[in-house]
Amino acid sequence: MSAVWTCFMFIIASTIGVEDSLYQIDFQQLFQSVELNLNTDADETSRYAPWSFKPVCTQTLPSVGSELCVYTNATFANGRGISIFTTTQIAEQTTTLPPFNDRDVLSPLLNTDSGAWYTQPISNKGIGMFAKRPLRRGDVIVATTPVLVAYSENLLSPAERERYLQVAIHQLPASTREAYLNLTTVHGNPEILMQDIAAANTFAIQLHGQKHLAAFPEPSRINHDCAPNAQFHIDTATLTHYVRAVRPIPPDEEISIAYTNPLDTYAQRQRYLRQSFGFECTCRRCRRGGSGDDALDELNALQASLGDWTAESKASVAQAERLIKLYQDQGLDGYLDPAYCHAALMYSSVGSVKGARKYVDLAVDAIELRLGSYADQDDLGVWKEMRRDPSKHWSWKARKKQSRAELKPKPKL
Numbered sequence: 001m002s003a004v005w006t007c008f009m010f011i012i013a014s015t016i017g018v019e020d021s022l023y024q025i026d027f028q029q030l031f032q033s034v035e036l037n038l039n040t041d042a043d044e045t046s047r048y049a050p051w052s053f054k055p056v057c058t059q060t061l062p063s064v065g066s067e068l069c070v071y072t073n074a075t076f077a078n079g080r081g082i083s084i085f086t087t088t089q090i091a092e093q094t095t096t097l098p099p100f101n102d103r104d105v106l107s108p109l110l111n112t113d114s115g116a117w118y119t120q121p122i123s124n125k126g127i128g129m130f131a132k133r134p135l136r137r138g139d140v141i142v143a144t145t146p147v148l149v150a151y152s153e154n155l156l157s158p159a160e161r162e163r164y165l166q167v168a169i170h171q172l173p174a175s176t177r178e179a180y181l182n183l184t185t186v187h188g189n190p191e192i193l194m195q196d197i198a199a200a201n202t203f204a205i206q207l208h209g210q211k212h213l214a215a216f217p218e219p220s221r222i223n224h225d226c227a228p229n230a231q232f233h234i235d236t237a238t239l240t241h242y243v244r245a246v247r248p249i250p251p252d253e254e255i256s257i258a259y260t261n262p263l264d265t266y267a268q269r270q271r272y273l274r275q276s277f278g279f280e281c282t283c284r285r286c287r288r289g290g291s292g293d294d295a296l297d298e299l300n301a302l303q304a305s306l307g308d309w310t311a312e313s314k315a316s317v318a319q320a321e322r323l324i325k326l327y328q329d330q331g332l333d334g335y336l337d338p339a340y341c342h343a344a345l346m347y348s349s350v351g352s353v354k355g356a357r358k359y360v361d362l363a364v365d366a367i368e369l370r371l372g373s374y375a376d377q378d379d380l381g382v383w384k385e386m387r388r389d390p391s392k393h394w395s396w397k398a399r400k401k402q403s404r405a406e407l408k409p410k411p412k413l
C-alpha cells in the first residue's frame, strides 16, 4: 500500500524548513563584543578562490571535529554575494554545487525584482510583502539565494559567534549587507545583532547532511498565517529558496507563509510561534482559538476513514470530496496533497478511471508545489504509473463491493 503510506509521509515532511530555526541564546553567557579582525587585503583575494577573502576560522571544535570558518564569495549569484560559516569540508563540497560552477542553472528570476511583489510597513507587524499583480496557484513569487549560511551549532558563546557572523556580513557587498541589517530581530539586543537577526529570519537547510541556518532577505519579509496563500521550499542543489502562490492572490493582498505546521492544533501552533519567533498568532484560524480544532478533528477522522482498507471500511467518495472541501474551507490550499491522494485512491477503488486520473493529476501538482525538489521521485513515479493505467493499481475496484455497482471479486492488494 505504498501510495497510502506516501500520503502520510508527505504530511510528516510538511514541517520541513522552519523547525528549530532559532539560535538558543543564553544571555548569561554574553560578553563584551570582540573587535573585528578583517582580512580585506586586495592583493590576497585570488589566492582563496572561489572565496574573495582569507577564511576566518575558530579553533577546532571537538564535537564538530573541525574548525568553523567564514567563507565569502562577494560576487556569487550575479553580485549578491554569499557568506558561509561552516567546516572546511562542507565549504569545499558546497563549491561543487551547480551555482558555483554554472551560471546557467540560476533562474533568470533569481534575486531580481520579479514584478510580483512589493513590501510595505504594516501596523504592529513590521513590514509585509504584498502582491503587485494578480497571481495564480503555482506562480513563483520570489526566488532567492541566501546571503548568509551558518552551521547550526550551540557550541560557541554568543559573543564568539557574533564575531564570526559580523565578519560574514561585513564581507558581503554593501547593498546585500544593508538588506541583512534591515531585517527584524527577536530580542532587540544590539550586542548580538547578527545572530538576533538570524534567529528571526533564517530557514533551516541541510548542507551535506548537516543542518545550517540560511538567511534570504526578501522572503523574510513574508509574515506568518496558518492559512497561507503562499508556500516556500528550498532547493539545496541550487541553494534557491522559492516562494509560490498556492491559490489566486489579487493585487495588494498580503502574501503569507506558515512558520509552523498549520495542521497542528491551535495550542501547539501558538506555543511554537511564541517560543521560536516571540509572537502571538493572530491569523484568522488562530483567532478562532481552540474551537478551530474541530475542523482538524473532522479532517483527521476523514483521513482515518479513507485510509481504512479493511472489509469494514466506511470510506466513500462523499468523504473524499468532503475532505478536499474541508482543506479548502480552512484555507489549507497549500496542503491539499493528502486529500487529493485519498480522492485518487477512493475513485480508483470504486472503478472510476476519470475520477482517479483527475485526482492523481491534482495530487502530483500539489506534491510538487509543496515540496519542490524534496518530492520523492519514486513516489511520484508510482502516482504517474497509476495515472497511465488505474486498473493496474492495487486500489483498483478494491472497494467496488461498497458501491452501488455490481459485485465483482475483490482483487488481491
Ligand SMILES: *[C@@H]1O[C@H](CO)[C@@H](O)[C@H](O)[C@H]1NC(C)=O
Binding pocket: 045, 046, 048, 049, 050, 051, 052, 073, 074, 075, 076, 077, 099, 100, 101
Ligand atoms: C565567486 O564565485 C563565482 C561563481 O559564482 C566565480 O566565478 C568567482 O570567481 C568567485 N570569486 C572568487 C573571488 O573566486
Ligand SMILES: *[C@@H]1O[C@H](CO)[C@@H](O)[C@H](O)[C@H]1NC(C)=O
Binding pocket: 175, 176, 178, 179, 182
Ligand atoms: C533598507 O531599509 C531602508 C529603509 O526602510 C530602505 O530605504 C532601503 O532600500 C533598504 N535597503 C535594502 C538593501 O533593502
